[in-house]
Amino acid sequence: MIKVFIDGSAGTTGLRIRERLSARKDLELIILPEETRKDPAARADALNSAAVSFLCLPDAAAVEAASFVTSPDAVIIDTSTAHRVADDWVYGMPELSGQREKLKAAKRIANPGCHATGFISLVAPLVAAGLLKKDVRLSCFSLTGYSGGGKKMIAEYETPEVNPLYQAPRQYGLGQTHKHLPEMAKLCGLDHAPVFSPIVAPYYAGMEVTVPLTPAETSASVEEIKEVYKAYYQSGLIRFADTSDEGGFLSAGAFAGRDDLEVSVYGNDERILLVSRFDNLGKGASGAAIQNMNIALGFNEAEGLVI
């Protein structure tokens, strides 16, 4: 049996990983009891005895956990923001060109941010194909369910005394320094991060990330862009769908409870919309983390996932 440890298994991302992996007969889950789940010695012991550990923790605790690892064979998959642009960690998005091969050999895997997953899935293939130049200035808006904010935000939304302002979508990241901007620019190979507008809305899970394009950003047509996605997404959890709107609407909740991600394109050659839909807790966090574990252990990468 392969030992797998979830550090932070009582949190939102950790719980979803635990739920997905508990049915796996090939894995033995190490879950620390309530009394020791934050005890550094108990966590260090688990991190060094497991073949793979998931860090489902706030950034500072993830950095601390990584420092506890002394076993040369341990694979660490960090779901926090702490290591995503670090040179000695591999970014866990296997659908990107060349990334799957790197992940097969990686011992330190940084799981992508949820908003970043959507942006990169839309923009990286177009930069690679030369349809967007590396110095392009883009914008992006992203709808997310409130589970994206973890236990604290879930409690704020689910209390009977919920703030009435929370009953409408709320834009945030207003200072334009959202923590996902560095990984968005780096993984797409862009000189500039986008103007980015995340919006949290009163539903539990699901994301819809949109990048608008005009002829100022690309000379490509809608059809050329679709061809690039079709060719680029041949394996993994990301797929291109020619059209997938629900009678002229695109629900951000369409992929809730699933681990895959759909890329689609709308509009016309003057005003193009690139859209990525998935679950913030699926391909946006826990689903991607399990996909990365499967690759690191040599399993089928969709094993145990909902697609």
Ligand SMILES: NC(=O)C1=CN([C@@H]2O[C@H](COP(=O)(O)OP(=O)(O)OC[C@H]3O[C@@H](n4cnc5c(N)ncnc54)[C@H](OP(=O)(O)O)[C@@H]3O)[C@@H](O)[C@H]2O)C=CC1
């Ligand atoms: N939610 C989402 O959609 C996504 C989350 N992420 C990232 O995943 C990570 C986890 O987020 P999320 O699950 O949402 O957060 P939660 O707040 O839901 O869970 C974090 C868990 O970590 C525990 N914890 C905190 N400090 C320590 C410590 N020192 N030692 C051990 N356990 C500790 C918390 O304990 P306690 O229960 O006592 O509070 C909690 O159970 C974060 O870095 C987040 O940014 C990434 C992508 C999407």
Ligand SMILES: CC(=O)N[C@@H](CCC(=O)OP(=O)(O)O)C(=O)O
């Ligand atoms: C609704 C909400 O607050 N969402 C979080 C992102 C969740 C996510 O991707 O997690 P990481 O923190 O690991 O990057 C935010 O925008 O900060």
